Amino acid sequence: MVCKLSTRLMNICVASFCKVQQLEKAEAVIVDAIRLGTLPDVVTYNTLVAAYCRFVDLDAGYSVLHRMREADIYPNVVTYNSLIAGASNHCLLSRCLDLFDEMIKMGIPPDVWSYNTLMHCFFRLGKPEEANKVFQDIVTSKLSPCSTTFNTMLNGLCKNGYTANALMLFRSLQRHGFIPQLLTYNILIDGLCKSGWLRAARTILKELGKSGLSPNANTYTTVMKYCFRARQFEEGIEVFHEMKDKGYTYDAFAYCTVSSAFAKTGRLEEAYRCFELMVEKGIELDIVSYNILVNMYCIEGRLEEVYDLLYEIEEAGLKCDQYTHTTLIDGLCRAGNIDGALKHLKYMDTLGFDSNLVAYNCMVDRLCKAGYTNNALKIFETMEVKDCITYTSLVHNLCKERRFLHASKLLQACLNRGMKVRRPTQRVVVKGLHRSGLYSEARMLQSKIRVAKFCTD
Structure with missing residues (x-):
């Protein structure tokens, strides 16, 4: 009984050191335990295999198997699942398949986690058809697929561009009695949003609300973000208010996203209110927050206050980025101060940014809209880097x-x-x-x- 407790204590110590990536100390614990007469078991070595695969490489994890054989300890399905996961994390498909075959030859039957990991690897490498075959093998075998199996399948289909198939699979699973978790809903909502299926994402969000599960901040933020990207501002703001009514705490990203949307739709009072709420919540303004404020001041023509804001940014220990200067250039152009915008563009060239392409594109477009197309063409000729936006803007004007x-x-x-x-x-x-x-x-x-x-x- 004492020996059994000692082995368990050793395994806890080994696992603790492995979690904080101190593998040498984990090995030292095993050496000391053996010296004291406590022998490691399969759990000890499985912990090492998982740690070496995760923090070193697959070969280091596989080398532990030789030590297991020397200690007359046989690897089990957990051992090989850790190795297959290590190969999958490094996108080593051939090693995954070899380990899978090796496990079967040793008489170790794969479990549902073995198949889940293999399926995930196929999806990561852009092989959805092979992943689907693995999924079919799980369904037709004696194994019972778990929620992770379905989540992996839905996530992989969405990320590989098969959103419609993911939605059909989701509906089929529901008909067969599958009760989705919050993670399942979030995966599907994210996939639908990325594919531009915002209406379907909103439908799933409503279904989530009726399911007895509570959407979390990540659920709402995902839908809100993609609504704004699709310029569906009213829908995004509606999601924001729904999130607010539910009492969820937002981070700086959520506040900045919403305030930017308010500014783009001309609802500046509400945009400023978002910033007031940020301050009230104790959220520190970062450079993204300040950039939105700079843009709002420029929209209102409060250019003198913009320069005060730039000073405030420096006082806060932050550094203005390309978008800060580009926004100011755009504001100067809107105010008709073309000379001031050109001077600031030249000043921006001295700041050592990798590329000022966005600022130059903004300048070219604003000059054209102000009727100075020839000046815009002169700037165009001086530009070392041009993209399709540069050309399209000039061609259009x-x-x-x-x-x-x-x-x-x-x-x-x-x-x-x-x-x-x-x-x-x-x-x-x-x-x-x-x-x-x-x-x-x-x-x-x-x-x-x-x-x-x-x-x-």
């Missing part, structure tokens, strides 16, 4: 001024660089060339567009 030939040349240069331009913009340029009587140029552009489409497909 040149078309507004009926300078279709120039717009066509820029569009062709963009296509030659392998960049994508929205089809409506392409059609506007082609139609403009036709209306201007530039038929050969229109045919040439259409040919370039077809070649570019063929290369990208």
Whole structure:
């Protein structure tokens, strides 16, 4: 009895050291225990296998098996599950399959966790069909799939672009008596949101509310975030109020997301109220929060207060990033202070950022909208880095001024660089060339567009 208790105490010590990644001390505990006459068991070695696989590498974990054989201790399904998990974490599919086969040859029957891990590995490597075969093996075998099995399947389908299949599987499981957990709902809601199926995500959210489970802050924040990304501001704000009514505590991200949405819809009073709530809750403003405030001040034309805010940012020990300066440049342009915006753009070039592309794109677009297209073209020529947004902005504004030939040349240069331009913009340029009587140029552009489409497909 004493020996049994001692082995258990040793295993607790080994597990504790492994959790804090002190593997040398865990090994020292085993050495001292053996010296005192307490021998390790399969639990001891399984703990080491899992720790070495997680914190060192798979080979280190596998080497423990040789020590087990020397101690006349046989590995079990837990041992191999840890090894398969280690291989899966490093996306070593061939090793996963080899370990799976080795386990069967040794007469160790795989359990549901063995299959779950293998299925997860297939999904991580973008092999959903193989993962589905593993899932079918679980269903048709004598093993009983657990909630983790279904969650892994739903999550993998969503992440591999099979959201419709995930939703159908979810409905099928419900019909067969499966009771989803909160994690299951969150996985499905996240997958639906990422696929742009916001209405379906809201439906699942309502079902969650009726299921007896309570949505958590992560559930609401996910739906809210993707509503705002899809510019469905009212729906996102509705989710925010629902979250608030439920009494959930928000983090800085949630407050910033909502205040930014209020600002974009012109509801500045509510946006400022969000910041007041942040301060009341004791949440410290970070640079993202300050950037939203800078944007709100610029929208209202409170440029003098913006400079006070920049000083406040420095006093708080934070550093203005590219978006802070870009927002100020945009605000100066909106206020008609083009010279001030150009000076700040030059000042921004001295700050050593990796790329000021966003600021330059903003400057080009604002100059065009203010009627200074030629100035925008001069800045465009000086830009070392350009993207499709740069070209699209100029092409769009040149078309507004009926300078279709120039717009066509820029569009062709963009296509030659392998960049994508929205089809409506392409059609506007082609139609403009036709209306201007530039038929050969229109045919040439259409040919370039077809070649570019063929290369990208």
